[in-house]
Amino acid sequence: MTKLTALLTGAVAEAMRAVGGHVGGVYLRSGTPGLLRLAVLAGLPGPLFRPWWRMHVDRPFPVADAYRDGVEIQLADATETMRRYPQLAAGLPFSFGSVYVPVVGASTVYGVLTVLCPADSEAASAPRDRDRLTETAQGLGAALLELEREADGPAVVWDGEPLCVPPPDDGAPGPSAPTDCAADLLPEGVFTLDRLGRINYVNPRGALLLGRPPAELLGESLWHAVPWLEQPAYEDHLRGALLSRVPVHFQVRRPRSPGDGAEAAERYGDRLSLSAYPGPEGLTFTAVPVGREADSAQATAPGDGQQPIGPLTAPAALDDLAAAPPDRANGAEALYPPVFLALALSEAVTARQVSAVVMQELLPAFGGRRLAIYLLQDRHLYLAWESGFPKGFLDPFDGVALDVRLPGVETLTSGRPLFFESMQQLAAAYPGIALDAEQGARAFLPLIASGRPVGSCILGFDRPRGFSPQERTVLTALAGLIAQALERAQRYDTEAALARGLQAALLPHRLPAHPLVETAGRYLPGTQGMDVGGDWYDVVEAGDGLALVIGDVQGHGVQAAATMGQLRSAVRAFALGGHSPEEVMSGTNRLLIDLDPGQFASCCYIRLDPLTGAARAARAGHPQPLLRHPDGRTEVLDLPGGVVLGVAPDAVYPVADLRLDPGAVLALYTDGLVERPGTDIDEGVERLRAALSRAATPTRRTGPSLGGTADLLIDEARRITDRPDDIALLLTTRRAPR
Structure with a gap:
C-alpha cells in the first residue's frame, strides 16, 4: 500500500468511526480539470456503485457542492436528501443520511471526505462527532499537502478506479456461516456476502441453485461468480439492502446457456426468488426456485411485511412478476423512467414542455392517469397544466392563496409529500373538499428547487392503491427534478421576453426612403431554444450613397441580441464616417474581438451609389448575395470574402465591384433562410434563387411590391413550426433616374 492510499484509507476509517457510519469514501481531484474521482470506498462493493465513481464539480450533487464551495454538507435522512439533491435521491432512493466534508490543505482543495449513516442515527448531528x-x-x-511537498513533483490526484476496502474494525471477511452448519440442511439455498460483495458461505442447495460448485463460488465476487446477476434491476435491490439496512425480496431469471446454471434452470425452472437480509458485516441471502418442480412453500419469498425495494418498483405480487416477460420482471423496466425523465426534462425549456414531459414519462411509470401542476406567484398557486381531470373541476383551485387549507397548498408550505390511497382518505383528511367522480388514489408533491418553492404537482389514479416506501421516496425525488426544470423554464421565459424586447428594439423600425432606391427587410425568430438570435439587417444613409448591411451573430438569447446591437451600431458608425467597405469590416472585426473574445459573426456590407447603381461589397464569412436581373435571370454572386468577424485581428476583407441596374433586385439573407436539417446548404440557396427568379419584377404593375416579394421568399420558412434558427432578409431594387 502506498503512502497516499494509507493516508486515504486511514482517514476514511476514522471518519466512519466519528459519526457511526457504515459506508465511507473519499473523492480526490483527478488529472482531468473539473472531474473528481472516488479514490477509496469502504464498506460497499465497488461494482454496485460504478455510476458514482466519477463526479463533475458542476453537477448538482453534495460531493460537488462541498468541493466547489468548500463547505460541509449534512443530509440527515432521505427526506432532506430529496429536498436538496433530488438527482442523488432519484439515483439512490434509499433511507440513509450522509455527511460531506471538503479536504483542504492550505489553500488547495484536494477532494471530499464522505460518510453514509443510518437515517435514524443521531451521530452525524452530535457536535463532538462532527x-x-x-x-x-x-x-x-x-497530510496530502505535506505529501505533495515531499514529492516535489505532480500534484496529488487520482485517475484510477477506487480502492474498495472493508469497513473499520472488520476483522472477519464477512458474515460468518451459521453455527453447526445448520444451513447446510435447509431446503432453501443460503449464501452470504461480505460488504465488498465476496461470497464467503454457500450451502449445498444454494450452490445448486446458483449453478456453480461451492469451490467456484467461495471467495469470489458475486458478479464474477454469478455473472447473470449483473443486471441493473438486481443490483438496485442490493444497493437498497446495503444502504438502508432493510431486507429486500425480488425475483431473478437464470439463463439457459451452457455453463451459466443451465442444468439448474432446466430442473428447477429459470426463476429464483431471492431475499437479502442486511447485517453489519454484509448480506445473507435465501434462494428458492419458482418453477415447475418447486413446491408451494418454496415458490414464495419469506414474508416479513417488507415491500420490494427498487426505484419505481410497484408492490406487485410475486405471481405478477413471474408472469412478466424476462425483460420486465423484477421491475427492471421501471428502473429506467427516472433516467428518461431527467434526460427529457433537460431538453424542456418552457413550463408547458416540462409538464408534457411529466405527462409522457412519469405518469405511465406509476400507472397514473391525471396530472395537475400549479406554479407559485405572489403567494398564490396558479394552474399551469392539467390533463385527465373533468372539464372545469380544477377551476375553483386556480389562484388559491397559501393560507387556504388544501393538500396542494400544504404540500408546498410544509415541504412534505401527501399520499392518499383513496378518495375516502382524502375526504377524511380534508372535510368538505370538492371531489371528482373517480375514487382513485392521489399524490400531492411539493415542487421545491434548491430550497425555493416553485409550486405543487398532483398525480391522480383511477383506482385506489397503496404507495410503497420506495415509491414515495422516488416520487418525491422526481418532484425535485421537475421543480428544477420548472424553475429553469421560468428563468427561460424571463430571459426570452427580455431577448425578444431587445431584438425588437435593435432592429430598424423603418428603413430610410430614397427617391431612387426601395428596400424591404424581414426578420423571423427561430422556434426552438431562446427564439431570438443575432441576425440583423440595416440600411444606412451615408453621404450621397446607401450602405446595405446584413449580419448573423452566433448563438441565441440575450447575449447574441446584445452583441448584434453592438455590431449594428459599430457598422453604422463606420458607414457614417465615410469608411470604405474593407475598413468597415476590418474595424468591426477588431471591435468584436475587443468586446467579446470567442464570439463571432458573419456580415455582408455593400456601399451603393443610387444614381449610377455602382456598388462595392465586402463579405465576412456570410452567404453569397443573390441578384435578379431586370429580365428575370437570377444568379448567385461570387464575391470574394474574408473569415467571419471575431476570429483573426489582422483579417483582410477584399472588396468586389458590382452593379444594380434599374429593375434588378439584390437579395441579402442569413443562413437560417437556406439551411434545412439533413440537406446541403447549396440546395437551400438554389431554392431561394429559383423563388426569387419566379417572383414578378416589382416595377411591373402586375408584379408584387418589393415587400410582397420579401413575404413570398420567407413564406415557406414562416410556415415551418420547428425552425431552429432565426432569419433576416433584405431586398433592394433601384429605379431609373428621370
Missing part, C-alpha cells in the same frame, strides 16, 4: 469528522478532513488535507 468536530471529530472535521478534524479528520483537516488532518488529511494537511
Whole structure:
C-alpha cells in the first residue's frame, strides 16, 4: 500500500468511526480539470456503485457542492436528501443520511471526505462527532499537502478506479456461516456476502441453485461468480439492502446457456426468488426456485411485511412478476423512467414542455392517469397544466392563496409529500373538499428547487392503491427534478421576453426612403431554444450613397441580441464616417474581438451609389448575395470574402465591384433562410434563387411590391413550426433616374 492510499484509507476509517457510519469514501481531484474521482470506498462493493465513481464539480450533487464551495454538507435522512439533491435521491432512493466534508490543505482543495449513516442515527448531528469528522478532513488535507511537498513533483490526484476496502474494525471477511452448519440442511439455498460483495458461505442447495460448485463460488465476487446477476434491476435491490439496512425480496431469471446454471434452470425452472437480509458485516441471502418442480412453500419469498425495494418498483405480487416477460420482471423496466425523465426534462425549456414531459414519462411509470401542476406567484398557486381531470373541476383551485387549507397548498408550505390511497382518505383528511367522480388514489408533491418553492404537482389514479416506501421516496425525488426544470423554464421565459424586447428594439423600425432606391427587410425568430438570435439587417444613409448591411451573430438569447446591437451600431458608425467597405469590416472585426473574445459573426456590407447603381461589397464569412436581373435571370454572386468577424485581428476583407441596374433586385439573407436539417446548404440557396427568379419584377404593375416579394421568399420558412434558427432578409431594387 502506498503512502497516499494509507493516508486515504486511514482517514476514511476514522471518519466512519466519528459519526457511526457504515459506508465511507473519499473523492480526490483527478488529472482531468473539473472531474473528481472516488479514490477509496469502504464498506460497499465497488461494482454496485460504478455510476458514482466519477463526479463533475458542476453537477448538482453534495460531493460537488462541498468541493466547489468548500463547505460541509449534512443530509440527515432521505427526506432532506430529496429536498436538496433530488438527482442523488432519484439515483439512490434509499433511507440513509450522509455527511460531506471538503479536504483542504492550505489553500488547495484536494477532494471530499464522505460518510453514509443510518437515517435514524443521531451521530452525524452530535457536535463532538462532527468536530471529530472535521478534524479528520483537516488532518488529511494537511497530510496530502505535506505529501505533495515531499514529492516535489505532480500534484496529488487520482485517475484510477477506487480502492474498495472493508469497513473499520472488520476483522472477519464477512458474515460468518451459521453455527453447526445448520444451513447446510435447509431446503432453501443460503449464501452470504461480505460488504465488498465476496461470497464467503454457500450451502449445498444454494450452490445448486446458483449453478456453480461451492469451490467456484467461495471467495469470489458475486458478479464474477454469478455473472447473470449483473443486471441493473438486481443490483438496485442490493444497493437498497446495503444502504438502508432493510431486507429486500425480488425475483431473478437464470439463463439457459451452457455453463451459466443451465442444468439448474432446466430442473428447477429459470426463476429464483431471492431475499437479502442486511447485517453489519454484509448480506445473507435465501434462494428458492419458482418453477415447475418447486413446491408451494418454496415458490414464495419469506414474508416479513417488507415491500420490494427498487426505484419505481410497484408492490406487485410475486405471481405478477413471474408472469412478466424476462425483460420486465423484477421491475427492471421501471428502473429506467427516472433516467428518461431527467434526460427529457433537460431538453424542456418552457413550463408547458416540462409538464408534457411529466405527462409522457412519469405518469405511465406509476400507472397514473391525471396530472395537475400549479406554479407559485405572489403567494398564490396558479394552474399551469392539467390533463385527465373533468372539464372545469380544477377551476375553483386556480389562484388559491397559501393560507387556504388544501393538500396542494400544504404540500408546498410544509415541504412534505401527501399520499392518499383513496378518495375516502382524502375526504377524511380534508372535510368538505370538492371531489371528482373517480375514487382513485392521489399524490400531492411539493415542487421545491434548491430550497425555493416553485409550486405543487398532483398525480391522480383511477383506482385506489397503496404507495410503497420506495415509491414515495422516488416520487418525491422526481418532484425535485421537475421543480428544477420548472424553475429553469421560468428563468427561460424571463430571459426570452427580455431577448425578444431587445431584438425588437435593435432592429430598424423603418428603413430610410430614397427617391431612387426601395428596400424591404424581414426578420423571423427561430422556434426552438431562446427564439431570438443575432441576425440583423440595416440600411444606412451615408453621404450621397446607401450602405446595405446584413449580419448573423452566433448563438441565441440575450447575449447574441446584445452583441448584434453592438455590431449594428459599430457598422453604422463606420458607414457614417465615410469608411470604405474593407475598413468597415476590418474595424468591426477588431471591435468584436475587443468586446467579446470567442464570439463571432458573419456580415455582408455593400456601399451603393443610387444614381449610377455602382456598388462595392465586402463579405465576412456570410452567404453569397443573390441578384435578379431586370429580365428575370437570377444568379448567385461570387464575391470574394474574408473569415467571419471575431476570429483573426489582422483579417483582410477584399472588396468586389458590382452593379444594380434599374429593375434588378439584390437579395441579402442569413443562413437560417437556406439551411434545412439533413440537406446541403447549396440546395437551400438554389431554392431561394429559383423563388426569387419566379417572383414578378416589382416595377411591373402586375408584379408584387418589393415587400410582397420579401413575404413570398420567407413564406415557406414562416410556415415551418420547428425552425431552429432565426432569419433576416433584405431586398433592394433601384429605379431609373428621370
